[in-house]
Amino acid sequence: MGAASSDYLLKVHNLTKIENGKKILDQATFEIAENKIVGFLGPNGAGKTTTFRILSELTGYDDGEIYVNGVKLSDLDRKEIMLLPDAPLLFSVLTGKEYLKFMSELLNFDIDSPEIKEMLQLLGLLNSLNKQIFNYSLGMKKKLNLIPLLMKKPKLLLLDEYLSGIDPVSMKDIKNILIQYAQNGCSIFMSTHQLEVCERYCDSIILISNGKILKNNISISEIKETASSLEEYYLNVFSTEEG
Structure with a gap:
């Protein structure tokens, strides 16, 4: 599988995770191309967070293969995949500047670079x-929490329900900078449960239910050929799955 893996930024094959005798992920197989924003959709408990934790090497898995640009996940530089969870990981007693200085020392990026100033402006x-x-x-x-990861430029940025609970102005700022980020060789x-946001800003989606991939990399344009909206498509898929 290794040679074929270079066709995609990320290639996951038959990923399986078992906890307490239950398959949390059941032979999950999917791909993500470069320069793409891909939505990972499914009900609570479907296996999305577990997938992200495996990809960011916060937990192990029982079977399967994971490649990034043809390199096995176990051999990959840790900075190539980074995860940002829903709850901001911040030290609230610090100022924004102090937090960024702390993170710059931890992750080794230049806090005085023109790039970070532009990011703060945006x-x-x-x-x-x-x-x-x-x-x-x-x-x-959430915007402050995002900056250190963008400065490290991981090839694959994982956002686990990151867009939830954000006001419209902040949402617009974040979406604009993420679109720009994905246009520069990263994905x-x-x-997210915000299907309207996903429909407007994602290139494609992957649907998961009970640890199994139902739809692998279906483009938003393809969805709009068969449904009036992503919401309609999503509900049709999962009503059929439940039936």
């Missing part, structure tokens, strides 16, 4: 850097 955070993080809105916290794999 995300509307420049004027808030001297405020303590506990004064930030949820949207501001984004994101789980």
Whole structure:
């Protein structure tokens, strides 16, 4: 499988994870191409977070193969895949600037680079850097949390329900910078229950239920040929699955 894996940024084959005798992931197989934003959709408990935890090497798996640009996950540089969870991982007593300085020392990026200043400008955070993080809105916290990962430029950025609970202004800022990020040789794999957001900003989707992949990399344009919206398509697939 190794040679064929280079056709995609990420190639997952027969990924299986068993916990307490139950298959959390059951031979999950899917691919993600370069320069794409891919939605990972399914009901709660379908296996999305477990998949992300495996891809970011926070947990192991029982069977299957995972390649990134043809390289086995176990041989991959850890910075090539990075995960951002739903809840912002921040130190609320720090100011925004102090947090970024701490993360720059931890992840080894230049806090004074023009790139980070541009990012702060695009995300509307420049004027808030001297405020303590506990004064930030949820949207501001999530934007601040995103910056260190973008500075490290992982080939695959995993967003686990990251867009939930964000105000419309922050949502627009974040979506614009993520689209720009995916146009520069990287891809984004994101789980979300916000189907309208996914329909507007994702190139394709992967559907999962009970640990099994139901639809692998179905393009949004293809979905719109058979359904009026992603929501209609999603509901049709899962009503058939439940039936």
